[in-house]
Amino acid sequence: MSEGTILKIEHLYHRYSTQWAVEDINLEIGSHGVVGLLGSNGAGKSTTMNIVCGVLMQTRGEVWIDGINTLTDPTGARRRLGFLPQKAPLYPDLTVDEYLRFCAEMRQVPWREITSAVGRAEELCGVSHFKDRLLRNLSGGYQQRVGIAQAILHNPRLVVLDEPTNGLDPNQILEVRHLVRSIADERAVLLSTHILPEIQAVSDMIVMIEHGRRVFLGSLEEFNNQVEPHSFTVRLRRPPELSALLGVEGVRNGEPTGGGSFRLWHDGSEETLKRFVAASVSGGWELVEIRTEKSSLEEVFAKLSGKTKETQN
Numbered sequence: 001m002s003e004g005t006i007l008k009i010e011h012l013y014h015r016y017s018t019q020w021a022v023e024d025i026n027l028e029i030g031s032h033g034v035v036g037l038l039g040s041n042g043a044g045k046s047t048t049m050n051i052v053c054g055v056l057m058q059t060r061g062e063v064w065i066d067g068i069n070t071l072t073d074p075t076g077a078r079r080r081l082g083f084l085p086q087k088a089p090l091y092p093d094l095t096v097d098e099y100l101r102f103c104a105e106m107r108q109v110p111w112r113e114i115t116s117a118v119g120r121a122e123e124l125c126g127v128s129h130f131k132d133r134l135l136r137n138l139s140g141g142y143q144q145r146v147g148i149a150q151a152i153l154h155n156p157r158l159v160v161l162d163e164p165t166n167g168l169d170p171n172q173i174l175e176v177r178h179l180v181r182s183i184a185d186e187r188a189v190l191l192s193t194h195i196l197p198e199i200q201a202v203s204d205m206i207v208m209i210e211h212g213r214r215v216f217l218g219s220l221e222e223f224n225n226q227v228e229p230h231s232f233t234v235r236l237r238r239p240p241e242l243s244a245l246l247g248v249e250g251v252r253n254g255e256p257t258g259g260g261s262f263r264l265w266h267d268g269s270e271e272t273l274k275r276f277v278a279a280s281v282s283g284g285w286e287l288v289e290i291r292t293e294k295s296s297l298e299e300v301f302a303k304l305s306g307k308t309k310e311t312q313n
Contacts, residue, residue, distance in 0.1 A: 004030050005031070006029060006031045006066055007027070007028065007029045007065055007188065007190065008064040010026055010062050010064075011061040012025040012048065013058065013059045022212045024061075024213065025209065025212075031187070033205065034181065034184045034202050034205075035189070035190050035203065035206070036199040036205070036207070037049070037191065037193070038208045038301070039194060043212070044211070044213075045162075046162065049160055052070070052081075053078075053081060054070055054078055065157070066158070068080065080157045081159075083151055084148055084151045084162060085162050086163045088144060088146070089150075090143060090147065092136035093134065095131065095133060095135070096127055096131045096135060097131040099135060099150070100121060101118055108154075117153050117155070124182065126175075127145050127146055140167060141171070141172030144165070148161070148176075152187075159183060164176055164191065165193075177198075191203065205218065206219070206223045231266065232264055232273060232292045232293060233261060233262065233290070233291050234261065234264065234276070234290045235290075236280065236286060237288055238260075238285050242254055244283065245262060245264060245276075248279045249272070251265070252266055263293075264276075277290065
């Protein structure tokens with residue numbers, strides 16, 4: 001494994017009966033930040049996460065957590081891992097404090113350290129003031145916070161979260177997003193979702209799986225730029241003929257949108273925008289506004305999903 005890599009997945013396959021759920025997944029993520037695992041329902045996200053977390057044994061391939069192979073030393077790997085499944089594994093008749101102490105014991109936290117470990121997790125997740133309240137009496141947002149607390153109380157190097165904002169209201173979603181970002185300051189977080197705004201809000205890197213195969217790995221900016229053509233809009237006080245605008249190197253096409261404004265499609269290079277600004281100055285077009293237009297996450301998702309379907313046929 002590369003230095004600084006906390007999770008490595010190599011040639012991962014899994015089959016249910018005759019159906020391959022995951023095929024040849026390869027992935028490395030670093031020791032800090034949020035990696036969004038994106039894909040439509042049934043794409044293979046949950047299978048991949050369950051294998052990483054030791055809930056499911058892969059058909060073939062290998063997974064390392066902090067350099068430890070999950071097949072040869074599953075207990076050692078799990079000590080470095082925290083996991084929140086889609087439905088938080090809560091015991092509603094326990095208080096927050098009782099539940100987290102129980103989880104700490106299961107995680108084999110030394111008994112002398114349990115009180116401090118539980119206190120740190122409650123403080124970080126913002127549930128300290130509810131520590132004596134029964135879990136059944138907490139709102140959905142606070143139940144999710146407790147679920148995240150149980151995933152981090154043993155101070156793991158990697159935290160895996162499956163749809164952590166599922167079923168929450170808008171305010172609760174914002175709170176959980178802030179919490180995810182804060183815990184990623186000290187560890188790596190692998191967050192699975194099919195909700196595109198979640199990826200946009202919290203992720204540093206994106207992995208997309210469709211039909212069991214990895215179809216994208218890169219930054220949010222790279223993800224946004226997947227769909228061509230790239231475009232930008234401009235507003236000019238002294239607009240020339242459209243042909244003059246199309247004469248700028250890198251501009252491929254364009255159309256007037258009224259009031260001295262134009263939408264121009266280009267080759268995706270930042271140099272093209274610089275050349276356009278320079279041409280506006282030299283041509284006396286009096287550039288008032290220039291704005292780049294990025295592909296929507298929905299467009300990228302649809303494009304990458306469609307590509308995968310084509311390769312399956």
